[in-house]
Amino acid sequence: MRRMGFEELRERIERVLVRLGEPPERAALGARLTAETDRDGVRTHGIARLPRFAGWIADGLVHPGNTPEAVARFGAVERWRGHRGPGNLAAHAAMARAMELADEHGLGMVGLADTSHWMRGGTYGWQAAEAGYAALCWTNTLPNLPPWGAKSPALGNNPLVIAVPRTVEGASAPVVLDMAMSQFSYGTLAAYAARGQALPVPGGYDEQGATTTDAAAIERTQRALPVGFWKGAGLSFVLDVLAATLTGGLATHDLPPDPAKEVGQSQVFVAIAPGKLASVEDKSMEEMSRTVDAAIAALHAAEPVEPGRPARYPGEGVLRTREESLRLGVGVEEAVWESFVKLESSLV
């Protein structure tokens, strides 16, 4: 793994995005979001995804110049169409608008249909929480997960993001959950299979129909496990129908089952402005942060399985990796970097 300066990484991504057809000011935002994803250690969804993104553009599935458009509004709710522009830019704009609606109404929601892959879901949770908003957002995906009791994929892994703002000594230190509904992503399964390493917990089924920690077997059967078996399968389904219903967009079963062709997702962005209510009750955001602090302290106080390794809250690892990335440079896997450089030179 190499270490790169954040700004150098961001600039090189920006040049690639401009060459892919994104207008300059939008490419700057797209590059920042992508570089931040690697900075935060979510390496599967940062520059590692750019070759696939370039493929979507080359195939005419994603239109780099298209911007999302509001098509309906009622009160604190808006419906947008993404027109299959870059999904991370559309999602960022949708969350920003949900935050404006929350300023006006206490909470706001944007339903975004006909968009494309939002890359790292956590991005929009951090976006909201660092600006002082609580947020929930989720996307549907192509069918990549069998329902409970079935063998063929009919559910998406539909990432769900929930963010709670918090400040520590004036700096933002939110709690941000970013979870897909599969126990392991296919990217993670591939990494374990390549290392010949057993998964820490069962992640799917082998050819005999038994649950297994053998990642390669799960890659062969394509029967990954939903989180919590029937429970995550149910959560995945309800997030999908809620996204399709609220946005008027496509559901998982409408999306092409090939990641190289995945476009047209439906996404929901909800922002809540706790400060607005707090001001009514004359409570400061600082007091609300102390509520979160106390919950974190209780979590850290739970007796660890391995002495000296306390349980972590969602987002805690990200903050540590971020600090390390800014101090030592952003870590990028060699193979990922080679693919990026190859993409870069193909666009000169």
Added chain:
Amino acid sequence: MRRMGFEELRERIERVLVRLGEPPERAALGARLTAETDRDGVRTHGIARLPRFAGWIADGLVHPGNTPEAVARFGAVERWRGHRGPGNLAAHAAMARAMELADEHGLGMVGLADTSHWMRGGTYGWQAAEAGYAALCWTNTLPNLPPWGAKSPALGNNPLVIAVPRTVEGASAPVVLDMAMSQFSYGTLAAYAARGQALPVPGGYDEQGATTTDAAAIERTQRALPVGFWKGAGLSFVLDVLAATLTGGLATHDLPPDPAKEVGQSQVFVAIAPGKLASVEDKSMEEMSRTVDAAIAALHAAEPVEPGRPARYPGEGVLRTREESLRLGVGVEEAVWESFVKLESSLV
């Protein structure tokens, strides 16, 4: 298991609630919600819970005459205090208010602090969806689940409910997910242990620190598994801090760790009025139901593990049990009925 007429069951519960001190019109609602819980087959949370509810009242923890009160409002968001009245009545009122706010703003949220156990969470999802609203709601609970990487309970199982409205031939047939963050409830573990039956999937840890399907061993260690291991643990934590922050109420670590003393929970109710947006876009609720129908059809079309047994959507089993209960009578376990009759006679 005996079968009882729904109306007889409801009336007998109502008399008990009046004798416990609930005002008559509120006892009528409480009895309906409780009887509907048994009617829908969620037998752990219906009349089986009434002896514990009576205990909370006897101990002065729940005040049967207390009603919730709005203490702050900003736009589409309200904060309520439950004043430790009956939790199911407070939750029902909070969801009803969230629906009113959604009529006005497209979506609405009520944060309810200082309440008591809401009994069956699904109740408020069905309440909203049967009235044509999408809804999300959740509650925190006492600490009953170890965080991932820890041995001692520091998380609640924090049930989460998500409901999507749908009509079939004019009748309501929504999708309603009602899931706690533990893979199995302690009630379910006790039932498996009593039957000496292995759990269908690992549900916690044994004394050696290995995951196990032995329910009795999990009862001994009190180390139940969160759904999806680290993922459900993260989801539980973020739901707790969001509930405590948005309501200004107690977090899981503030709640007494004894179910007999559990009171003061924080809960969040979000209702979305999809019909309002639909009317702007000139789309009918009927069209939105067809979106859900198509997703259900795709789920049912997935190749089943056992031929002839297709995967189910959240709420599908409830609708089947409800139909059976109304046709044959509501099923009540003999031991549960005996406890109910004992409670009834103790209150004469």
